[in-house]
Amino acid sequence: MATLDWIVLVLGTGIGIVSLTADLIGLGGYLGFGWKQALGTAVALLLLLVSSIRIVRRERQRTGR
Numbered sequence: 001m002a003t004l005d006w007i008v009l010v011l012g013t014g015i016g017i018v019s020l021t022a023d024l025i026g027l028g029g030y031l032g033f034g035w036k037q038a039l040g041t042a043v044a045l046l047l048l049l050v051s052s053i054r055i056v057r058r059e060r061q062r063t064g065r
Helices: 002-020 035-063
Strands: none
Touching: 002 035
């Protein structure tokens, strides 16, 4: 499960980068921040938050803090 959390963390980071820079890299449907970018950013933040919490909790349990 530890490896899966790290994979989700990296995946969320990638989704966030692509979502936030979609217009710059030519993936945006139109200029400006659209609903697809907002949805991608929200999903990325959720993935980052959940995986980060799970990683930190596991490390705290391992060290006894």
